[in-house]
Amino acid sequence: MSWQTYVDENLLNTGKVKKAAIFSVDGSLWATSTNFNIGGAEVQKLVAAFTDSGDIATNGLYLEGTRFVFLKKPEDHVIYARHGANGVTCVKTNKAVLVGYYDEGIQAGDCNGVVENLANYLISTNYVSFKTFSCNIS
Numbered sequence: 001m002s003w004q005t006y007v008d009e010n011l012l013n014t015g016k017v018k019k020a021a022i023f024s025v026d027g028s029l030w031a032t033s034t035n036f037n038i039g040g041a042e043v044q045k046l047v048a049a050f051t052d053s054g055d056i057a058t059n060g061l062y063l064e065g066t067r068f069v070f071l072k073k074p075e076d077h078v079i080y081a082r083h084g085a086n087g088v089t090c091v092k093t094n095k096a097v098l099v100g101y102y103d104e105g106i107q108a109g110d111c112n113g114v115v116e117n118l119a120n121y122l123i124s125t126n127y128v129s130f131k132t133f134s135c136n137i138s
Contacts, residue, residue, distance in 0.1 A: 003031035010118045011100055016110040019101035036101065038063045049079060050092045063088060091119040
């Protein structure tokens with residue numbers, strides 16, 4: 001299955017994710033929805049936040065030029081952020097970063113579940129796994 005298929009079928013087609021992208025941990029774009037324009041410095045800052053979330057906790061997380069308020073990092077590999085009624089769920093494995101964006105009308109928990117479940121599926125296939133720990137995301 002291609003990375004684009006994961007974005008289209010496993011994230012967008014659920015109706016629980018409005019926009020989505022999958023990047024390598026070095027910031028290279030693997031797949032994205034056609035209306036999600038993130039990359040470069042924004043992705044590098046996101047990847048760095050998995051190691052040290054201090055900067056985004058203070059200054060916010062910028063995606064598509066919009067400032068998202070950092071909500072929490074419940075695990076070392078998950079970041080939640082919000083901008084008004086919109087928000088993002090970001091999950092990092094040792095090789096990939098998955099980003100799911102939700103807007104008004106989509107519950108944050110629904111988006112969280114879809115993105116985290118896809119990360120768990122990818123881990124179960126032994127293609128991507130958590131780098132320094134193991135956990136069960138529900």
